[in-house]
Amino acid sequence: MAGQDGLRASAARDKDFVGIDTAAMARLIQQMTSASNAITAWLRTNAALPPSVPRTGLHQAAAVESWARAQPGMLSRRRSYAIAHLSKGAADMPRVGAGHLGGRPGGTTTAGAGHSVGHFPDAHAATRAGSADAAAIHAASAAGRPVPVAVWKRLTADADDPDYVKGLYARLGPAGAADLIGAALGRQARLATVRESLGLASHHLRMSEKWLREFLEEATRKGVHDDAVRLLEHAGLDRRAKVALGHIGLAHLVAAPPGHRIPTPNPPHEAMIRPAAADPEAAAELHARHSEAVHRALAAHPGSTVLQALAAHPTPERSERIGSTAPPVTPPAEEGP
Incomplete structure (x- = not known):
């Protein structure tokens, strides 16, 4: 998607270049959503046609509506993934959500613009993987065992995937997030992974004052309060969480x-x-x-x-x-x- 000088310059240097302009992508998502809604309304209005009128146009419009309805989800995943790679969770990101798409100037990146986005085929698979890893972390904490190495490996690889971290922290909750910090202590690379993933998750989950209080109280009980505060300070939290x-x-x-x-x-x-x-x-x-x-x-x-x-x-x-x-x-x- 062209629209910014940096993107055009990259395309001029490499004929195979593909990239995402996050602001233009936001407008495209809005347009696709509006188109889908308009076609749905037209189909509803024209559904009761006389039997003598051919249904060819209705069938074609229904096929287009089905395609258009599937696009915003895919495009939103690509845009969120691109935004995460622009900031890596260490700085303020443009607000993500239907009401704020394109609310701030966006950047351009190749992340999310290729045939695949991250290590998962779609948002559902990424969210499900994050939820499964959260369940493994809960089980390890309850049994007094270390978090499995396979979970750390996946978390490290996908800490910048918005859908994965959303599934992870939605299932972990504040107590599980405190457990994860405790499990990462002594390993700076793992703490950095938790910091990046938690910061990114705050832009896609509502980490309210109640959530944060429970998180800090649990961290205090586990003796990792100071580490939790330091991690939050540098996590690149969402404005509401700040x-x-x-x-x-x-x-x-x-x-x-x-x-x-x-x-x-x-x-x-x-x-x-x-x-x-x-x-x-x-x-x-x-x-x-x-x-x-x-x-x-x-x-x-x-x-x-x-x-x-x-x-x-x-x-x-x-x-x-x-x-x-x-x-x-x-x-x-x-x-x-």
Whole structure:
């Protein structure tokens, strides 16, 4: 799919080049969905034709509708896979979902543009493999055994597959994710795999504040709380997950006695706030939703540069006050004929 200079330049250098423009792909998905809906409505309207009217047109339209209906799922998998390879879960990714397709400028990549996407034939197979590996991780944890090597091998190979990690963490849940971190301790490569896969999963699963609290509580029970916080800090979480994690960190800071210093080696709760503070959208949302907690935490820890950066984002109330003090704008006088 052409549409960006980088993609055209790559195609000019290699006649066999294939690539995905993520923004153009988003528009194509919307168009295919709209086309399918339009044909479905037409078929419904024209289904009751008199017996004397040939059904050839209806059969042809039904075949086209069936084909068009199958395309958005396949295209969405390719686009999600391409986006994952653009960022590798270490930076903000364009929002994935029907309501936000193409919401941010996309990039171009060859990932997802070939005959196969990842190591699975389709999204269903990838999700099912992730779910099966999660079941194996649960079984190993319950029996006190190590996670099977085959599971680590597959997780390492498919940590950048959105459908695989969605199936994995949907089945693992917060407690299982904490188990996985505990199983990866001492092996930096495995911890990096968990960090990448968990960060990518947050863009496709709703990791709410409740989910994250359960995850951290389970990590605390297993003695891996600090490792879990460090992993979340650098996982490239979805904006909503950053806001949820930031509020948890704010709650801890507000609850700490004045002047309290969390001793090393425990990391400060700022680590939970830092991902949101570094993301302008997440920072604005966190401050808007929890401005009182932000200022209470800053009053208790005035030297925190993370909280200072977070508090610099105006709340909607502040924006309204600023707007109300602006001088009224007089519309220009209409010109005569």
